[in-house]
Every structure is written in C-alpha cells, then in structure tokens.
Amino acid sequence: GENVEQHPSTLSVQEGDSAVIKCTYSDSASNYFPWYKQELGKRPQLIIDIRSNVGEKKDQRIAVTLNKTAKHFSLHITETQPEDSAVYFCAAFPPSNDYKLSFGAGTTVTVRA
Amino acid sequence: DTGVSQDPRHKITKRGQNVTFRCDPISEHNRLYWYRQTLGQGPEFLTYFQNEAQLEKSRLLSDRFSAERPKGSFSTLEIQRTEQGDSAMYLCASSPRGRDGYTFGSGTRLTVV
Numbered sequence: 001g002e003n004v005e006q007h008p009s010t011l012s013v014q015e016g017d018s019a020v021i022k023c024t025y026s027d028s029a030s031n032y033f034p035w036y037k038q039e040l041g042k043r044p045q046l047i048i049d050i051r052s053n054v055g056e057k058k059d060q061r062i063a064v065t066l067n068k069t070a071k072h073f074s075l076h077i078t079e080t081q082p083e084d085s086a087v088y089f090c091a092a093f094p095p096s097n098d099y100k101l102s103f104g105a106g107t108t109v110t111v112r113a
Numbered sequence: 114d115t116g117v118s119q120d121p122r123h124k125i126t127k128r129g130q131n132v133t134f135r136c137d138p139i140s141e142h143n144r145l146y147w148y149r150q151t152l153g154q155g156p157e158f159l160t161y162f163q164n165e166a167q168l169e170k171s172r173l174l175s176d177r178f179s180a181e182r183p184k185g186s187f188s189t190l191e192i193q194r195t196e197q198g199d200s201a202m203y204l205c206a207s208s209p210r211g212r213d214g215y216t217f218g219s220g221t222r223l224t225v226v
C-alpha cells in the first residue's frame with residue numbers, strides 16, 4: 001500500500017515568516033494529494049489539494065507543489081499568522097482505490113507572535 | 114452544524130468493557146469511513162461503507178471491532194473487550210463519492226484505563 005512520510009514533525013516560526021512542510025510518497029501511481037489542518041480538539045479540515053496533472057496550486061497564503069519524478073509534495077504557508085498554529089497532515093490517494101487516504105504523521109506548526 | 118457528527122466526544126472505559134460509538138454523516142453522502150488516530154500520528158484507515166455495504170476492512174480492525182451502517186445513514190463502531198492499546202481518537206468521515214467532498218467529524222476520544 002501507499003506509504004507517506006512527512007517532515008518535520010514540529011515547526012516553530014516567527015509570525016510573518018514562511019513555513020514549509022514536505023512529504024514523500026511511495027506509490028508512483030498516486031494521483032491526488034490533499035492537505036489537512038487539525039486544530040486542538042477539532043476535526044481535520046481540508047485546506048488545499050493537488051492532483052498529479054499539475055505541479056503547483058495556490059490559494060491565498062497557502063500553496064502546494066508536487067514533484068512526481070521525485071515523489072514528493074510540499075505545503076508552503078506564507079506570512080504566517082497565530083491562527084495558522086495547528087497540526088498539518090499530508091495525505092495521498094493511490095489510484096488503486098478512491099476511498100482510503102494514507103496520511104503522514106503530521107507536523108505541529110507553532111507561530112510565535 | 115450540518116457536518117459529520119460523532120457521539121460521544123469522549124469516552125473513558127475500564128479494560129475489558131465494550132464500547133460503541135456513533136457517526137452521523139452528511140445526509141447526502143453515501144460513503145462513510147472510520148479512521149483511528151493515535152497520539153502523534155496521522156489517521157489510519159479502519160473501514161468504509163458504501164450505503165449499507167461494508168466494502169473494506171483494514172487489518173487494524175481485529176475481531177473485537179465491528180462496524181455497521183444498517184440503513185445506509187448513521188454508522189456504529191463497537192469495540193468489545195477493550196484493551197489499553199485501543200485508546201485513541203476514532204474519526205468518522207463521509208463523502209458523496211470517492212475523493213471529493215471527503216469530510217471528517219470531530220472524533221470520539223477513547224481512553225481505556
């Protein structure tokens with residue numbers, strides 16, 4: 001099955017700086033990569049996703065890049081704000097199924113005011 | 114809130130007891146998923162339903178676990194003879210079909226003492 005690795009496990013940034021989280025995946029056929037944000041005690045919420053037919057997608061301060069050759073994808077948060085503090089999970093959907101998400105272990109992001 | 118609802122939010126039980134959790138998906142979603150999340154890890158897939166049919170069960174789902182979705186609406190997850198290793202957050206999610214609209218609930222946190 002698909003194996004997703006995520007780095008770093010924790011990330012502390014100064015408010016206004018950028019944060020970058022990187023993930024690698026094992027199944028070269030995987031073609032859909034969502035990112036979830038989970039605040040303490042709350043549900044994981046989809047913040048952005050990317051499909052394998054594009055290399056980059058941006059939504060305001062959040063962007064995701066995908067390198068299919070290297071089998072890695074990254075989340076970029078610019079101009080970080082305190083409300084960006086949360087745990088972020090990357091995930092991958094292999095094409096062999098359209099129901100089972102394989103998650104990374106998560107990155108705890110702390111934005112220092 | 115018309116999202117995915119889970120009940121209870123927290124459950125503390127003694128080892129050896131049985132517990133049951135409930136998930137109410139978004140009403141028009143015919144797919145329902147259960148995941149387990151342990152501390153410091155991403156969610157891990159347990160099982161999924163399309164309408165009332167349970168279509169896949171992970172090897173993580175031992176014979177002490179059973180899930181049902183009798184009328185294709187709400188679902189229950191029962192754990193019999195709980196063990197300390199069952200302590201985790203149990204997340205439910207639903208989607209209309211496949212990957213799009215995959216929405217998580219806030220989870221049930223189980224503590225086995």
